[in-house]
Amino acid sequence: MSIVPLQRATFMGLSTDKSQLLDDLHRFGSLEIIPLCEDPVNTADGAVPNQSRDALKFLLSSPQRRGQIHDSSGFDAAEVQRRALELQDQLHSLTAQRDDLLQRRAAAKPFGDFQFVPLEQMGDLRLWFYVVPHKQMANLPPASPPLAEARPSQGEGDAVALHPPSGRVARNERGGFGGLADRQNRLPPPASPPLAKARPSQGEGEASSAHDSMLPSQAPPLAWQVVSRDARFAYVVVVSPEEPAEMPVARARIGPRGPRELTSRLEEVELAIEDVQGERTYLTRWCLLFARSLTRLEDAAARADAAHQTYDSEPLFALQAWVPTEHIAELTSYAQQRGFVFEARPPRPDEQPPTLVRNGPRVEAGEDLVNFYMTPGYWTWDPSAVVFVSFAIFFAMILADAGYAALLGLGLLLMWRKLGRPTTGDTLLTSAADIELGKPPQTRTTGQRFRPMLLLIVLVSLAYGMLTGSYFGIAPPADSLLGRLHVLDINNSQLMMGISVLVGAAHVILANLMNARRFADWRDGLASIGWAMAVAGGLMAAAAAAIPSTEMLKIPGGVIAVSGLLLVVGFTARHEKPLGRVLGGLLGLTKISGAFGDILSYLRLFALGLASASLATAFNDMAIGIRSSLPRFGLLLALLVLIFGHALNLLLGVSSGVIHGLRLNVIEFFNWGLKDEGRRFTPFRRKEGF
Incomplete structure (x- = not known):
């Protein structure tokens, strides 16, 4: 009824004998290996990652299950584990893609139906989408008049910027979006359009000076347009080479695809999710046999992990472990018989051994x-x-x-x-939460x-x-x-x-x-x-x-x-x-x-x-x-x-x-x-x- 005293044991031997030592210590089962490599595979508390149990939990949590197979002749536990973990990663990735596509499609829907064309076709202009509350519309910078004048006779919700004859706009390769329609001559030039219309016959430099004297403290107007409205927001599209800093709200994140492309990609992802779920359901027929193979898979994983925790310098290797003092004599005798160098010492006060x-x-x-x-x-x-x-x-x-x-x-x-x-092993199949996560086996039930x-x-x-x-x-x-x-x-x-x-x-x-x-x-x-x-x-x-x-x-x-x-x-x-x-x-x-x-x-x-x-x-x-x-x-x-x-x-x-x-x-x-x-x-x- 106390904490068992431990000693720090060290084995040294030829690299050719390393595998035999690890197998013998694995069967011995009364020591904890101390990682000697710089980047050990195992976690900080000495537990091997439970990939086999993660795979079983993934299969047990499947929405649908198949009938269990009891004949183990065609069963490969390692292959079932590998495929289940692959499906788990695929399902996680596809689910994240689906959620992202749904979010982007919802953000793009109020701006109408549009597509993107390559950025170089649009004169390096981009579209920036904003959802502006009605009370903040007064804070928008002045709009470029030519954009308003270019508006045809459609209703207010139709934007010529988003509904050109070709129905396409340019793509922003840096995270924003490209310019307006495929007709570049309808886009406002970088210079202030009002001055271009009011420009007299003098040269370009004089017009620039006149503009500076007329608007000494005003930023150049932005080309923007309201493409739709609802009860709370106005949906504004800005045309600019760079993201405008004077907008009162942050831009909407739509991504490089238009609404139709988002919908098409969403259908592809949902079909892929169905395929993954179907294969997952197929693998559930092996749950019973896989649950019975958990200990064997974990033993193999622990044994492989232990091989990475030794210090290797050809042709020698070294292994250290915490060992109960009562087993030191037994390990000393074993080392003498197998030709290993063995020594053990009590832990120093500055060391923190595990608690047994x-x-x-x-x-x-x-x-x-x-x-x-x-x-x-x-x-x-x-x-x-x-x-x-x-x-x-x-x-x-x-x-x-x-x-x-x-x-x-x-x-x-x-x-x-x-x-x-005592409990039976088949109780693992009740639910994923019933799986014991890698704890040492107990000789007595709870x-x-x-x-x-x-x-x-x-x-x-x-x-x-x-x-x-x-x-x-x-x-x-x-x-x-x-x-x-x-x-x-x-x-x-x-x-x-x-x-x-x-x-x-x-x-x-x-x-x-x-x-x-x-x-x-x-x-x-x-x-x-x-x-x-x-x-x-x-x-x-x-x-x-x-x-x-x-x-x-x-x-x-x-x-x-x-x-x-x-x-x-x-x-x-x-x-x-x-x-x-x-x-x-x-x-x-x-x-x-x-x-x-x-x-x-x-x-x-x-x-x-x-x-x-x-x-x-x-x-x-x-x-x-x-x-x-x-x-x-x-x-x-x-x-x-x-x-x-x-x-x-x-x-x-x-x-x-x-x-x-x-x-x-x-x-x-x-x-x-x-x-x-x-x-x-x-x-x-x-x-x-x-």
């Missing part, structure tokens, strides 16, 4: 709860047993009813054998691992419910056996709040003591011991102030608390220089408010327990009132209220117990007792036949 946690069958569920939130660092400690017990206690205090606990016990009894039943915890929760909840004297919100008679066990009045706020604070303080003290134990040098753990003393002393002083009979604890509690805070000041930054050590210690005292808040956070145990008991009592009173006020149908309605009310209260109690029971462990407790997070030990092992 090993617990007994009874507390394995505690390990799962810990890993649900974080993996303890290698240099920390294993809190699985503490979380296993404390979670059951917190759940019981929140449920706070022996009747509800009895119902949970009855449900556990009915499900006991089913929870202990149900088998959690049965002891569920049993402990039921027993502790039953015991605590008897102590509070609540059975579906009904208190037993005082002279009965159950009445004699009723020693805690849940309606006594002062008592129950004191118990909650006591539980919280004990939890925080235990966290600090366990954190102090992990240090090789006992002086490094004195700061945590100081916090434990400060919390314990503060609790004693608070008890002396609240309970007159414990007044004698006031002075000892104060002394213990002050002594603990002195340890915090002196040993929080023990390895710093004297000034830094003092400053670090004083900075550590800022956690006093955090400790106070964390302990008060355990008051939720009392609050939620009181809420559960109050709801149970309220539903009972409601049922009694209905029964007495309705003589005929009152009994039936009262039973419905009782069943619905207590079922709802039980559901709320269970959910609150799980959520807040976990929260107090992984937030408050880990905040004081588990400072460093690590990563799980991922062994290089064969899954097939493990």
